[in-house]
Amino acid sequence: MSALHHHRALTAIWGSPRGWRGTLVSVNHSDIGKRFILAAFAFFAIGGVLAMLIRAQLATPDSAFVGPAIYNQLFTMHGSIMMFLFAIPMFEGLALYLLPKMLGSRDMAFPRLSAYGWWCYLFGGSILIAALVLGIAPDGGWFMYTPLSSKAYTPGINADVWLLGITFVEISAMAASIEICVSVLKLRAPGMRLDRMPLFAWYLLITAIMMIVAFPPLILGSILLELERVFGWPFFDPAHGGSPLLWQHLFWLFGHPEVYIIFLPAAGVVSTALPVMARTPILGYGAIVAALIALAFLSFGLWVHHMFTTGIPHMALGFFSAASALVAVPTALQIFAWIGTLWNGRPELKLPMLYLLGFFLVFVLGGLTGVMLAMVPFDGQAHDSYFVVAHLHYVLVGGFIFPMLAGAYYWLPHFSGRARVPRLGEAAFWMILIGFNLTFFLMHLTGLLGMPRRIYSYTDDMGWTWLNLLSSVGSFVMAFGFALFALDVGLQIFLARRSPRNPWRAGTLEWAMPIPAPSYNFASQPEVADREPLSNDPALALKLARGEGYLAQARHGWRETMAVDSSSGAIDHVVILPGNSRLPIVTAAVTGCFFLSVLLGYYWLAMVPVVGVIALGWRWAWVLGSRADVGLVAIGKGRTAPIHREVAGAPAWWGSMFLLVADAVLLASLLFGYAFLWVVAPNWPPPQTIDGGFGIGIVTALAGVAAMLLARRSESAGRTGSLVIAARLAIAAVCAQAAVIVGLLVIGFSSVPAPDSHAYAAVAWILLAYGVLHALIALLCTAFLRVRIGAGYVSVARCQEFAVARLFSDYAAMVVLILLLCLFGPGIVL
DSSP states (O other), X not given: OXXXXXHHHHHHHHOOOSHHHHXXXXXXXXXXXXHHHHHHHHHHHHHHHHHHHHHHHHSSTTOOSSOHHHHHHHHHHHHXXXXXXXXXXXXXXXXXHHHHHHHTOXXXXXXXXXXXXXXXXXXXXXXXXXXXXXXXXXXXXXXXXXXXXXXXXXXXXXXXHHHXXXXXXXXXXXXXXXXXXHHHHHSOOTTOOGGGSOHHHHHHXXXXXXXXXXXXXXXXXXXXXXXXXXXXXXXXXXXXXXXXXXXXXXXXXXXXXXXXXXXXXXXXXXXXXXXXXXXXXXXXXXXXXXXXXXXXXXXXXXXXXXXXXXXXXXXXXXXXXXXXXXXXXXXXXXXHHHHHHHHHSOOOOOHHHHHHHHHHHHHHHHHHHXXXXXXXXXXXXHTTBHHHHHHHHHHHIIIIIHHXXXXXXXXXXXXXXXXXXXXXXXXXXXXXXXXXXHHHHHHHHHHHTXXXXXXXXXXXXXXXXXXXXXXXXXXXXXXXXXXXHHHHHHHHHHTSOBOOSSTTOOOSGGXXXXXXXXXXXXXXXXXOOSSOHHHHOTTHHHHHHTTOXXXXXXXXXXXXXXXXXXXXOOEEEEEEEOOOOSHHHHHHHHHHHHXXXXXXXXXXXXXXXXXXXXXXXXXXXXXXXXXXXXXXXXXXXXXXXXXXXXXXXXXXXXXXHHHHHHHXXXXXXXXXXXXXXXXXXXXXXXXXXXXXXXXXXXXXXXXXXXXXXXXXXXXXXXXXXXXXXXXXXXXXXXHHHHHHHHHHXXXXXXXXXXXXXXXXXXXXXXXXXXXXXXXXXXXXXHHHHHHHHHHTOOXXXXXXXXXXXXXXXXXXXXXXXXXXXXXXXXXXXX
8 A cells, every 4th residue: 555545544544524523523632632722822812811901900009990899800810711721721732732743652542531621621611701701700819718719708609600610621631631641651652661751751741640639639629619608518617617728728739739730841841842952862861750750749748838827837837848948959950951951962042942041041030939938937028929929920931831932833833834934933032031021020029018919909109100010011012922922823824834844853753744743643653762763763754654663554444553561662452542423522511511500500400411421421431342352463563462452451441540549639638628627627526426327337338348349259250251140240239339329328317417517517428428429430330341241342351341340349449438437437536
C-alpha cells in the first residue's frame, strides 16, 4: 500500500465527520485539545475584560464607575475564571493535544473521557458566564470563605452558582488528570523507558497526580457548603459545632497545590522549548525530575501558610513557615538547570526565547516575594494587602502565562502548519512585559502603604492615587499587547506561508509527523532508543510515513495504538480505542441537568439525571468489548502482541485505580474534617451522638466483607473458566451489597440525630451517604459483570472486567468498615 493510500485508510478510521456532526461526536485528542485551548483563551479574554473594569474603578479615588455589588462580582469572577476556566483548562488542552504526539502514541488512553471532560468544561463555564450576564454571579471572592458565603450573608444563588458551576467544571479536570496519568504510564512508543520520556511528559505526569490528590478536598468542601446552604447542615456554623476554618483548610488543601499545578506544566514548556532555543540538550534531566517530585510533595505541606493570621498555634506556624521557604529549593534547582542550559548552549533570540526571558524576570521576582510572605512576621504585616495581589500575579502570570505564550509561538507551526508573521509578535511581547510590570510592580508599593485587597473605592488622602492610576495605565498597555498577540496568531493561521515540518530543529517526536498533524499522528509508531529520537535520526518522520514502524497496517477499522510496560517501555499489548460517539456530549448534558436542577432548587427532580447518568454509564461500558477471543495480532517488525481485552493491567484497570485514589483522598479529607471538628470546633462533644444500631452495624460490616470475598471468588472462578459459578457468585455479591445499603440506611434513620441539629450529625450522615454511594457503585459493577458473563463478553482470556469489579468491591468494603468505626468508635472509646 502506498503512503497516500495508507494515509487515507488511517484517516477513515481516526478522522471525524465534517460539519456539526463531527463537532458533536469527535473524540480525537487533537480536536479536543484544540477546543480546550481555544475556549480557555476565550475565557481568558473575558477574565481580562473584567480586570480592565476593576482597574478602571480603581484608577481614581472615590470612583463611581461601578458600585460595590457589581465590583464584588467582578473580582470574584475574574479570579474564578482565571483559575478554573483558563489556567487549568489551558493545561488540559495542551496536554491532550501534545502528549500522545510527544510519547509516540496515536491518542490518549480514554478518548471518550476526554470528550466528556470537554463538554463538562464548556457547559459548566457557560453556567458561570451566564450568571455574570444575568447579574447573579458569585460575589464572595474566588475562595468563597465562610461565613461570608453562607446563607446568612449571601442569601441569593450567587454562591450556589460558584459551588455548583466550579464542581461541574472540575469533572473535566479530574477526567483529564486520570487520562494523563494512564496515557503517560502505558501509551508510550516501544522502547521509551521512563528515563527516556520527554521532560514535558514528566511535568504533566506529576501535575496530573497532584490534581488527583488536590482537587477532592475542594470538591468535598463545595458539597458540604452547598448542603449547608440548601439544607442547613451546619458544617461551618460554630453555633452548631461547625467551624469556618474547616472551609479554609479544605480550600487551601486544594488552593496551594493549585499554584504548582498551574506552574509545573508551564515549567514543562520551558524545559522543552529552552534547550531547543539554546541548541543544546537540557542540563540536569535527572535532577529536574527529582526536583519535580520534591516540589509536588512539598506543595501539599504548605496550605496553612495562607492561614497564618487565623490563630494557628506557634509550633504549627514555625513548621509551615519553614516548609514554605523550603519549597524554594526545588524551584531554584530547575531555574539553575535552565540557566546552565543557556550558558552551555548557543541561545537564539527568537520570539519564544523572548517570552522565556520575560518568564525568568517576572517569575523570579514573584518567587522572592513568596519567600518574604512565607515569613510569619512579614505575612502578618502584608496579609490581605495589595502586596499579596502583586505577588500572586507575579507568580501566576510569570510562572504560567509567559511560558505559555512562549509555547504558543513554539508550537503554532505544529497547530497551523504555517510560519510566523515577522515583528508583530515582538511588539506584543514588549507591550505585555512593560504593561505587566507597570501594573503589578506598583501594587507591591500600594500594598506596603496599606491598601487592602478587594476594596472597591478609596479616598484621595490615603496616598494611593498616583500608584493606582499608573497601575491602571499599565493594565491597559498589557491588554493592548494581548490583543496584538491574538491578531498575530490569527494572521499566522489564516495568511502566513507554509512552515517546514520541523522549523526549530527540535528532537522530540511531535515534530516527526506532517504538520498540521493528521488525525492518527503517526502512520506507524516509532521505536525509541533515546530522549531525542528525531535529533539522532532526522529521517525518522519519513521512515514512519513509509510504514517502517509498529502498527503500520490499517485493519478491521480498529483504532490501534501500542501499550508498553510502565517502567521499561517494553511492548506489552495493543490497545483498541473506541471511535467517535455521541455518548460524551449526551452524558455531559445529562450531568449538567443535575447541576441545574440543584441550582434552581428542584432537588427531587435532580434524581432523574442521576438515573440517566447511571444508564448512560452502563451503555458507555457495554458498547466496549468483544464476544470472541482475538489472540495475538501482528504489530510489525515480525512481532506479535495481545490486545488490551486479553491482558491484565489494561488501561481500564489503571484508570479505575487512579479514580479510586482520588476517591480515597476525598474520604481522607472528610475524615480530616471530622477529626478537626472534634478537636478544634466549639460546642463539642455534641449534645447527642449515635444512639443504638451497633448490632446492625456488625451485620452491615459482615455483609460488606462478604460482598468483597464473593467478588474475589467470582474472579477466581472466572479466571479458571468456571463462568457459571462466577455468575452465581456475582449475584451473591450483588445481594450482599444490597444488604450493606439497607443496613447503612437503617442505621441512619434509626440511630443518627437529624443532620441539621449539629455538625456531628451532619458529618455522620455524610459518612453514611458516602458508604451507600460506594456500595451502590460496587453493586452496579458486579451486576454489570454478571450480565456481561451471560452475554458472552467474558472468557478466560477476556477477564479484565473481573479485576475492575473486584477493585470497587474491595474499596466499598474498606469504606464500610472505616465509616462504621468512625460512627461507633468514639462511643466505645469515650
